[in-house]
Amino acid sequence: MKKTILTVAAALAVSGAVLADKLLINGAGATFPFPLYSKWFSQYNKLHPDIQINYQSIGSGGGIKQITERTVDFGASDAPFSDEQLQKASGVQHIPTVMGAVVIVWNLPGVQQLRIAPETLAAIYLGKVTKWNDAALKNDNPTAKLPDTAITVAHRSDGSGTTNIFTDYLSKVSPDWKSGPGKGTSVNWPAGLGGKGNEGVTGLVKQTEGAVGYVELAYANQNKLPTAELKSHDGEWVKASLESVSAAAAKAAIPEDYRVSITDQPGDGAYPTAAFTYLLVYRDQQDAAKGSALLNFIWWAVHDGQKEAAALDYAPLPKPVVEKVEQTLKRMTVNGKPVLASSK
Numbered sequence: 340m341k342k343t344i345l346t347v348a349a350a351l352a353v354s355g356a357v358l359a360d361k362l363l364i365n366g367a368g369a370t371f372p373f374p375l376y377s378k379w380f381s382q383y384n385k386l387h388p389d390i391q392i393n394y395q396s397i398g399s400g401g402g403i404k405q406i407t408e409r410t411v412d413f414g415a416s417d418a419p420f421s422d423e424q425l426q427k428a429s430g431v432q433h434i435p436t437v438m439g440a441v442v443i444v445w446n447l448p449g450v451q452q453l454r455i456a457p458e459t460l461a462a463i464y465l466g467k468v469t470k471w472n473d474a475a476l477k478n479d480n481p482t483a484k485l486p487d488t489a490i491t492v493a494h495r496s497d498g499s500g501t502t503n504i505f506t507d508y509l510s511k512v513s514p515d516w517k518s519g520p521g522k523g524t525s526v527n528w529p530a531g532l533g534g535k536g537n538e539g540v541t542g543l544v545k546q547t548e549g550a551v552g553y554v555e556l557a558y559a560n561q562n563k564l565p566t567a568e569l570k571s572h573d574g575e576w577v578k579a580s581l582e583s584v585s586a587a588a589a590k591a592a593i594p595e596d597y598r599v600s601i602t603d604q605p606g607d608g609a610y611p612t613a614a615f616t617y618l619l620v621y622r623d624q625q626d627a628a629k630g631s632a633l634l635n636f637i638w639w640a641v642h643d644g645q646k647e648a649a650a651l652d653y654a655p656l657p658k659p660v661v662e663k664v665e666q667t668l669k670r671m672t673v674n675g676k677p678v679l680a681s682s683k
Contacts, residue, residue: 360389364629364636367395368402368415369500370536371439372616374557375651376415379644383636390632398536400498400524406431406619412629414619417500418524419598432671433597433617434637434664437645437653438588440556440579441504441612444564446544447471447488453567454479454576457611460569461513463551464492465520466530471549493543493552496533498524504614505553508602512611553612557652569612572605583610584654593660613654623672630673638668638679 373396380392395401399416406414407428419433443455450471455463459475462468468475472485495502503524509516520526532547534540537558544552545562556579559566568576577583586609587601603611618637624630641664645655656664669679 362390362628362632364390364392364412364633365394366392366402366413366415366618367397367405367411368619369399369417369616370396370538371399371417371441371501371555371614372415372437372653373537374561375437375648375653378647378651379640382644382647383639386639387632390636392636396536396538398495398497398524399500399503402619403428403498403524406621409621412626412633415617416619417614417616418503419596419617420619428619430621430623431619432622432667434620434641434667435597435615435617435656435660436640437648437655438584438601438613438615439653440584440610441501441508441553441614442556442559442579443551443553443567443569444541444544444559445551445567446546446548446564447486448548450483450485451565452480452483453565454570455567456570457509457512461509461516463490464494464509464528464530465513465515466492488549491543491547491550492528492531493540493547493550494528494531494533495525495535495540497535499536500524500614500616501537501553501555502526504602504612507600508612511603560652569610571609571611572603573607573609575608577608577610579610579612581649581652581654583608584613585657586610587613588615588654588657588660593663597663620671622670623675625674627673631678634668634671634673634678638665641665641668 376394384391399418402414402416405411456479459479469490471488476485506522506526510522534543537554540552541554541558541562544550566579568578571577586606587604590606591601593599601613641661648655
């Protein structure tokens with residue numbers, strides 16, 4: 340089936356609206372997908388010079404707040420809305436864009452490979468494992484030469500979908516974490532230093548010998564930081580990769596609203612801290628020009644845009660999810676009228 344979409348100009352012609360020389364669409368939110376989103380927005384502008392998408396990488400918490408208050412045209416988050424948040428932002432649709440991995444990075448000269456079991460990772464972030472040569476880390480890495488160096492824990496200081504993914508995982512694998520800090524975009528950290536954004540945590544780890552932190556895979560690779568192997572739900576040591584992220588989604592049931600956790604999923608080779616990341620968009624757009632342009636961009640992103648994901652360490656959406664998103668986008672409207680169409 341050949342799929343087509345109405346052009347922005349055609350959609351606007353129906354309503355009699357006229358595009359300005361430069362249509363500005365403003366968004367804000369997650370730092371997790373920022374490397375990919377930056378490329379998408381730049382490429383889309385080259386394809387459509389009359390459309391410019393401005394995006395503030397301020398964290399998922401900020402994206403949720405701004406789309407709820409309607410101060411941006413779209414938000415972005417790695418943390419799905421809670422039921423309570425949805426009540427405050429009635430009409431918001433989650434659109435998954437790609438999948439990514441939250442990885443554990445560290446700065447320890449001479450140590451380039453590391454394995455961290457779930458209980459060890461929770462103990463580090465609970466402030467119970469404070470030295471690199473602790474018995475728990477030695478047990479995970481029997482052949483590694485781990486020094487008697489203090490561990491500096493790095494975490495996010497802002498409301499963060501990356502934090503939500505990480506703490507969701509810790510809450511699943513550690514009863515002490517679940518009954519303590521728990522899961523959320525912001526938690527009360529028992530130990531460590533805070534950095535703003537994936538950029539801030541990456542910077543803290545790079546600058547601090549003995550540091551450990553959690554960041555999105557693209558940030559780790561861009562900054563040449565090593566990433567730890569984590570033990571999967573099935574007890575397998577797994578390294579973050581496009582394949583292991585895709586494996587985490589293989590057995591997940593995707594609900595109609597796309598709000599789903601794929602951390603600690605069962606399955607061969609499933610990476611335990613994987614997640615979807617989302618655009619947050621109102622189902623009915625009130626601004627004819629911006630609404631038509633935004634929905635057309637999202638259609639492009641979940642189709643042509645997926646080709647750019649792998650090069651930046653994101654896993655493309657599985658085909659069944661793309662097909663599901665297509666149907667969701669076709670139901671979305673501008674002033675009550677759909678602007679996307681398909682034909683054979």
